[in-house]
Amino acid sequence: MRVCVIGTGYVGLVTGVCLAHIGHHVICVDNNEEKVKLMKSGQSPIFEPGLSEIMQSSSQSGQLEFTTDLGAGVAHGEILFIAVGTPPLPTGESDTRYVEAVARGIGEHLDGGGYKVIVNKSTVPIGSGDWVKMIVQSGIVNRQQALVGAGGGISSEKASDRVAGFDVVSNPEFLREGSAVYDTFNPDRIVLGGNNPKAIAMMKELYIPIIERSFAADPTLPAVPVLVTDLSSAEMIKYAANAFLATKISFINEVANICDRVGADVTEVAKGIGLDSRIGNKFLQAGIGWGGSCFPKDVSALVHTADDYGYEAQLLKAAISVNQRQRLILVEKLQQVLKILKGKTVGLLGLTFKPDTDDMRDAPALNLIEHLNRLGTTVKAYDPIVSQSGLRDGIAGVLVETDAERLADGCDALVLVTDWAQFRTLDYAKMASLMNNPVLIDGRNFLDREALIKAGFRYVGVGR
Numbered sequence: 001m002r003v004c005v006i007g008t009g010y011v012g013l014v015t016g017v018c019l020a021h022i023g024h025h026v027i028c029v030d031n032n033e034e035k036v037k038l039m040k041s042g043q044s045p046i047f048e049p050g051l052s053e054i055m056q057s058s059s060q061s062g063q064l065e066f067t068t069d070l071g072a073g074v075a076h077g078e079i080l081f082i083a084v085g086t087p088p089l090p091t092g093e094s095d096t097r098y099v100e101a102v103a104r105g106i107g108e109h110l111d112g113g114g115y116k117v118i119v120n121k122s123t124v125p126i127g128s129g130d131w132v133k134m135i136v137q138s139g140i141v142n143r144q145q146a147l148v149g150a151g152g153g154i155s156s157e158k159a160s161d162r163v164a165g166f167d168v169v170s171n172p173e174f175l176r177e178g179s180a181v182y183d184t185f186n187p188d189r190i191v192l193g194g195n196n197p198k199a200i201a202m203m204k205e206l207y208i209p210i211i212e213r214s215f216a217a218d219p220t221l222p223a224v225p226v227l228v229t230d231l232s233s234a235e236m237i238k239y240a241a242n243a244f245l246a247t248k249i250s251f252i253n254e255v256a257n258i259c260d261r262v263g264a265d266v267t268e269v270a271k272g273i274g275l276d277s278r279i280g281n282k283f284l285q286a287g288i289g290w291g292g293s294c295f296p297k298d299v300s301a302l303v304h305t306a307d308d309y310g311y312e313a314q315l316l317k318a319a320i321s322v323n324q325r326q327r328l329i330l331v332e333k334l335q336q337v338l339k340i341l342k343g344k345t346v347g348l349l350g351l352t353f354k355p356d357t358d359d360m361r362d363a364p365a366l367n368l369i370e371h372l373n374r375l376g377t378t379v380k381a382y383d384p385i386v387s388q389s390g391l392r393d394g395i396a397g398v399l400v401e402t403d404a405e406r407l408a409d410g411c412d413a414l415v416l417v418t419d420w421a422q423f424r425t426l427d428y429a430k431m432a433s434l435m436n437n438p439v440l441i442d443g444r445n446f447l448d449r450e451a452l453i454k455a456g457f458r459y460v461g462v463g464r
């Protein structure tokens with residue numbers, strides 16, 4: 001099928017590349033010229049395991065193209081994905097101005113070329129499906145008026161004849177940064193919200209190779225469930241899923257804080273409750289709380305939506321407040337061990353909000369750095385991706401080192417912030433020998449406590 005993906009961030013680029021890989025002809029549109037130039041040269045602007053390889057092969061085979069020209073993308077696609085950002089506003093609600101600009105642009109460029117499906121892939125407030133439809137329509141009207149106004153013998157009837165029909169479908173994205181390509185080929189479900197069976201049928205056709213597991217890690221698994229709903233329910237599913245996962249993490253963090261006080265070990269407690277099939281063992285790792293570009297903004301946006309309807313989302317507000325407190329738990333632990341933090345040097349292992357990504361949006365490390373700086377602490381960090389990328393110089397208040405031993409050198413404590421797999425195999429004995437004071441605060445309960453103690457560290461976990 002002919003596909004256009006507008007917005008080439010973590011979601012749009014992965015979606016475009018994966019759809020091209022399964023055989024569709026995809027044009028990716030972004031208004032960031034630098035990004036488009038980079039992608040045209042075969043390079044990915046983001047780090048995501050496995051992405052560069054299939055991006056290059058699909059570009060070489062001609063299945064995948066990049067442009068800044070929205071009109072060319074709209075003319076090409078029978079399915080048009082909107083995958084631009086919806087960052088949080090200071091009030092907590094989503095900033096939908098990028099979605100609005102794209103919807104208007106699509107309307108202004110819809111000009112024949114047959115029926116099209118416009119897909120909201122961005123996480124958008126409930127009700128956005130109808131809103132996008134209205135904006136596209138207003139874009140069409142603008143264009144018609146321009147055509148009529150420009151004369152050239154085009155009547156308003158003729159101008160409207162040139163515009164084909166369209167429908168809006170909500171197709172929320174559930175990929176995880178760090179395993180986005182894997183998740184796209186191995187989804188737990190595909191959600192399609194819309195009210196025209198024709199549009200839903202086109203979406204199913206688009207996803208057939210994924211639904212039938214033709215590109216899955218295990219092709220023998222049963223077909224991917226496809227849930228067809230109305231627009232609002234599909235939009236709500238995305239928010240509810242993220243709110244549930246964030247709440248589950250806040251729950252285990254609350255349990256960890258109680259464990260710390262009563263002398264229980266939250267890692268054992270999590271195992272014990274996770275074996276209950278009603279609870280499940282995922283998202284029960286206690287630590288420094290949730291961050292990244294999705295959970296914080298989506299939970300806040302849902303609270304805001306509830307507020308708009310006069311409903312106070314108490315549970316979600318509590319999940320947010322537990323998380324805000326949790327982000328500073330490592331500062332408390334450092335104070336317990338080192339007492340005075342002024343004049344001390346603390347080394348952070350990891351900066352990104354999770355491993356296998358270069359995304360620093362709302363990363364807990366940022367709060368930690370800011371707070372430690374305020375207390376007069378010198379902060380250094382080593383992160384497998386950030387230490388190599390251009391971001392190195394872009395984070396205020398922290399000196400980014402190029403390897404873990406340079407990080408340890410002269411530190412009064414190390415703090416594990418991100419659970420990168422490579423942190424399990426560092427030479428901790430050597431690192432301990434380079435430190436002023438071999439203390440390690442494991443903010444993710446990720447490292448082997450006994451091995452760390454053997455390497456000479458005083459080990460402090462969260463809730464254990």
Ligand SMILES: NC(=O)c1ccc[n+]([C@@H]2O[C@H](COP(=O)([O-])OP(=O)(O)OC[C@H]3O[C@@H](n4cnc5c(N)ncnc54)[C@H](O)[C@@H]3O)[C@@H](O)[C@H]2O)c1
Pocket residue numbers: 006007008009010011012029030031032035083084085086098101102121122123124173174175176177293294
């Ligand atoms: N990042 C994730 O893990 C994730 C997961 C699920 C859903 N989502 C949702 O998907 C959406 C996109 O998230 P993201 O992380 O990919 O965002 P991003 O910020 O990484 O990328 C957005 C892209 O859109 C481009 N853009 C902005 N305005 C544009 C315009 N008018 N025309 C063309 N391009 C434009 C930007 O240049 C950028 O490349 C958000 O709504 C987000 O909530 C994200």
